[in-house]
Amino acid sequence: MHELGIAKSLLDIVRDEARRHGQARAVAVGVRIGELSGVNSKALIFGLESLTKGTEFDALEARIETASQRNRCTACNHEFLVVNHNTICPECGESQTQLIGGDEIEIVYVEFEE
Amino acid sequence: MKKRIALKQKVLENNDSIARRLRAVFESQKILTLNMIGSPGAGKTALLEQTLRRLPSGLRAAVLTGDIETDNDAARLARFGKPVRQITTGGACHLDAGMIERELDKLETQKVDILFVENVGNLVCPASFDLGEASKIVVLSVTEGDDKPIKYPATFAKADLLVLNKIDLLPHVPFDLARARGNAKRVRPGIDIIETSCLSGEGIDDWLRWIQTRASAM
Numbered sequence: 569m570h571e572l573g574i575a576k577s578l579l580d581i582v583r584d585e586a587r588r589h590g591q592a593r594a595v596a597v598g599v600r601i602g603e604l605s606g607v608n609s610k611a612l613i614f615g616l617e618s619l620t621k622g623t624e625f626d627a628l629e630a631r632i633e634t635a636s637q638r639n640r641c642t643a644c645n646h647e648f649l650v651v652n653h654n655t656i657c658p659e660c661g662e663s664q665t666q667l668i669g670g671d672e673i674e675i676v677y678v679e680f681e682e
Numbered sequence: 683m684k685k686r687i688a689l690k691q692k693v694l695e696n697n698d699s700i701a702r703r704l705r706a707v708f709e710s711q712k713i714l715t716l717n718m719i720g721s722p723g724a725g726k727t728a729l730l731e732q733t734l735r736r737l738p739s740g741l742r743a744a745v746l747t748g749d750i751e752t753d754n755d756a757a758r759l760a761r762f763g764k765p766v767r768q769i770t771t772g773g774a775c776h777l778d779a780g781m782i783e784r785e786l787d788k789l790e791t792q793k794v795d796i797l798f799v800e801n802v803g804n805l806v807c808p809a810s811f812d813l814g815e816a817s818k819i820v821v822l823s824v825t826e827g828d829d830k831p832i833k834y835p836a837t838f839a840k841a842d843l844l845v846l847n848k849i850d851l852l853p854h855v856p857f858d859l860a861r862a863r864g865n866a867k868r869v870r871p872g873i874d875i876i877e878t879s880c881l882s883g884e885g886i887d888d889w890l891r892w893i894q895t896r897a898s899a900m
Contacts, residue, residue, distance in 0.1 A: 570807040606836040682683040
């Protein structure tokens with residue numbers, strides 16, 4: 569349960585962004601959570617709601633999209649989505665493939681009301 | 683009117699920037715830093731006890747050990763005469779890079795070849811926090827179940843080594859070694875796997891060899 573801390577870091581970034589845009593009112597934040605990030609989306613939303621209630625972010629809506637694991641083949645450089653933990657390259661059958669995505673926790677956008 | 687500002691900013695950028703700084707320090711001072719992750723009771727501290735007891739004296743070790751409360755682990759590990767510092771997170775379920783940086787100032791790092799970081803007992807949260815380590819190591823005991831690599835893929839997908847611990851208990855538990863190995867390789871094809879028992883000492887030499895190979899490559 570480290571989602572509360574992650575929610576806090578996320579709000580810090582939104583707050584900085586709001587300041588940068590003349591204290592605009594942030595109404596939505598787009599967040600991408602990789603399936604290998606170790607973050608549970610429901611717990612993150614719960615954390616955000618607990619932190620924003622009765623604050624300037626009361627109306628902030630969290631729009632969370634999940635990102636699947638992506639690997640790159642070390643033999644043929646093919647990039648592919650990993651389904652059901654199967655990390656073998658679907659192009660050439662190579663078993664040594666590298667994680668290139670799906671562990672991200674990032675803010676994609678912030679939406680302000682003007 | 684609504685206005686959308688595209689960001690693409692990492693939420694844990696604060697942690698990651700400290701981790702990058704730490705990694706640069708470890709690399710320039712040739713310190714092999716290993717981030718040891720596993721459930722409570724998997725045997726992380728027991729493995730470190732064996733390690734500190736048997737590591738060749740030419741390799742100077744230090745330990746940062748994390749727990750939510752108590753300094754019990756530091757007390758267990760301090761008996762071997764190596765520098766050991768307890769990090770008490772006071773509730774947090776993982777270590778973060780800032781905690782490592784704060785403790786690093788208190789270690790004489792110029793006298794350290796290998797820094798073991800024993801994370802808080804947890805197979806989920808530590809995976810999200812880069813500590814600047816050279817490798818993550820998962821310690822999984824045979825009493826936990828052979829499907830753990832696919833149940834907790836985030837941790838296993840980022841680990842360079844899986845230590846399958848407590849193999850002396852294999853006759854008593856329904857743990858399938860081949861299935862555990864297969865599941866780990868499925869999630870992380872390049873993962874090394876070592877089987878150990880900290881009670882009988884079996885496999886500890888393999889583990890020490892793995893560390894020595896890594897340390898000499900620094």
